[in-house]
Amino acid sequence: MTDVLVCGAGVAGLATACALGALGLRVVVVDKQPGIRPVAKGEVFQPSALPALRSWGALSRLDEQGALRLSRLVTSDERGTPLLAIDYGDLPEGSRHLLAQDYPGILHAFGDSLPSTVSLRRDTVVGELTMSDGRVDGAWLTENGRRYHVRAGLVVAADGVSSTLRKAIGITGLRHAYPHRLATFEVTASTAIEAFTAYRSPRGLRLVYPLPGHRVRVYAQVEPHELRGTDSARSWYDGLVSEVPALGWLSDALPATPSRPQVLPVSRFLAERLTAPGLALAGDAAHVVHPMAAQGLGCAIADACALADRLAEHYGDAPNLASAVDRALPAYEADRMPALAHNQRMSHRAARLITATSPLARGLGGRALRRTAANPRLLHLMAYNMSGLGIQPFSAVDRLRQFGLLPHDRLPIPTR
Structure with a gap:
C-alpha cells in the first residue's frame, strides 16, 4: 500500500514524485527500464x-x-542572419533564461532530489490497473520475475507518448503526425554556441543549441526515407553543411567517419481528458508538441506542480486520501487543459513558421517572423508565451499585423 503510484520515471514521473513527495505523501515510482538511457x-x-x-x-x-543558462531564442536564415530574436531579459526577475542539460543529466538531478518519502524502482513492469468502487486503486507490477499488487490512493500515468495506461483506461486524443522527421546528433565543437537557434533552410528546420562540456545538439528536418538511400553518413552531413552555410563549423566538429544520426518521428498530441477516477495523466502520456518549440519539459513540470497544488488544497479537509484525490482531479484537469490547448496551438504555429518548405509558405513565414521582430508588442507576447509564464495569446488584430495585413501601431506592451 502506498499513497501514490507513479508509472514512468522520465521527467514527468520524477517531477510528479518530487512535487507530491514534498507534501509528505508516500510515493512509489516504477519504470520498466533497468537504468537511464542516453536518448536525445x-x-x-x-x-x-x-x-x-x-x-x-x-x-x-x-x-x-x-547546466547552461541561455537568454535568447533566435530564428535565422541559412546564412545566419537573424530574422527574429526572443530575448528573455525583459521578463520578470528569475525568469530570464532557459536551462540546457542532456536528458540523462536531468534525470540524475531529479533522482537525487527525490524526497525521503519517495521510493524509485527500476526494471519494474506495470501490468493491468485494478479498480475498486469505480475508481483506479492500484496496479499489478512485475519485478525480478515476481508479480505483486500495489494499492494506491492515486495512480499517475507518466509512461510516455505511447502510454499503455492511458489506453487501458480508455482515454483517447487527437494525434497529428508531421510530414517530416527529425534527424538528431551531438558534436563537440570549439565554436561557442550561445543561443537556442532555429535556422530556416530551403529544406526545413536546422536546430542548434549548446550542452555542457562544449557539446552541441543538432536537429535537422528530413523526409521520412531520406537517410535510407544515403551511401554514407558523411555525404549526408556534407549536404547539411552546404545547405546551411551558417553551420560551416560542423565540418570541423564531425569525425572523419560519423555515425548515422538518430531519426525521430514528429507529432503533436493532446489527450481528450487528463483524468479518470483515481488516475491522472502527466507529461508525454497526456500531451506532445513539436520539439522545435522546447515546451515539453516545461509542460511536464507544470503538470506536476498543478497536480500537487490541487491535491494540497483538498488533502487537509478530506476524510482520506482517496476522497481528496477525487476532489482534486477535476480541478487538475480544469487547470491544465486550457493551458495545454494554448500550448498546442502556439507550438504548432511556431513550428510551421520554421518547417515549411514550399516557396509560398516560406515567404509568408519569413514575413511573419520579420514583422514580429519589428513590433515590440508582438515580440513581448511571443517571449511571454514561449517562456511558459502564462497565456497571452495573439489577438486577431495581432495576427493581421504579424502578416502585414494591418500596419504596426503604438499599442502598449502587455504587463502582468
Missing part, C-alpha cells in the same frame, strides 16, 4: 520551470553538473 529528448527548460526546480533542489544539482 527533453534537454531545455523554459523559464517557467525554474521556480519548481529550485524548490525541489534539482536546480542546484543541475548547476553542479554545469
Whole structure:
C-alpha cells in the first residue's frame, strides 16, 4: 500500500514524485527500464520551470553538473542572419533564461532530489490497473520475475507518448503526425554556441543549441526515407553543411567517419481528458508538441506542480486520501487543459513558421517572423508565451499585423 503510484520515471514521473513527495505523501515510482538511457529528448527548460526546480533542489544539482543558462531564442536564415530574436531579459526577475542539460543529466538531478518519502524502482513492469468502487486503486507490477499488487490512493500515468495506461483506461486524443522527421546528433565543437537557434533552410528546420562540456545538439528536418538511400553518413552531413552555410563549423566538429544520426518521428498530441477516477495523466502520456518549440519539459513540470497544488488544497479537509484525490482531479484537469490547448496551438504555429518548405509558405513565414521582430508588442507576447509564464495569446488584430495585413501601431506592451 502506498499513497501514490507513479508509472514512468522520465521527467514527468520524477517531477510528479518530487512535487507530491514534498507534501509528505508516500510515493512509489516504477519504470520498466533497468537504468537511464542516453536518448536525445527533453534537454531545455523554459523559464517557467525554474521556480519548481529550485524548490525541489534539482536546480542546484543541475548547476553542479554545469547546466547552461541561455537568454535568447533566435530564428535565422541559412546564412545566419537573424530574422527574429526572443530575448528573455525583459521578463520578470528569475525568469530570464532557459536551462540546457542532456536528458540523462536531468534525470540524475531529479533522482537525487527525490524526497525521503519517495521510493524509485527500476526494471519494474506495470501490468493491468485494478479498480475498486469505480475508481483506479492500484496496479499489478512485475519485478525480478515476481508479480505483486500495489494499492494506491492515486495512480499517475507518466509512461510516455505511447502510454499503455492511458489506453487501458480508455482515454483517447487527437494525434497529428508531421510530414517530416527529425534527424538528431551531438558534436563537440570549439565554436561557442550561445543561443537556442532555429535556422530556416530551403529544406526545413536546422536546430542548434549548446550542452555542457562544449557539446552541441543538432536537429535537422528530413523526409521520412531520406537517410535510407544515403551511401554514407558523411555525404549526408556534407549536404547539411552546404545547405546551411551558417553551420560551416560542423565540418570541423564531425569525425572523419560519423555515425548515422538518430531519426525521430514528429507529432503533436493532446489527450481528450487528463483524468479518470483515481488516475491522472502527466507529461508525454497526456500531451506532445513539436520539439522545435522546447515546451515539453516545461509542460511536464507544470503538470506536476498543478497536480500537487490541487491535491494540497483538498488533502487537509478530506476524510482520506482517496476522497481528496477525487476532489482534486477535476480541478487538475480544469487547470491544465486550457493551458495545454494554448500550448498546442502556439507550438504548432511556431513550428510551421520554421518547417515549411514550399516557396509560398516560406515567404509568408519569413514575413511573419520579420514583422514580429519589428513590433515590440508582438515580440513581448511571443517571449511571454514561449517562456511558459502564462497565456497571452495573439489577438486577431495581432495576427493581421504579424502578416502585414494591418500596419504596426503604438499599442502598449502587455504587463502582468
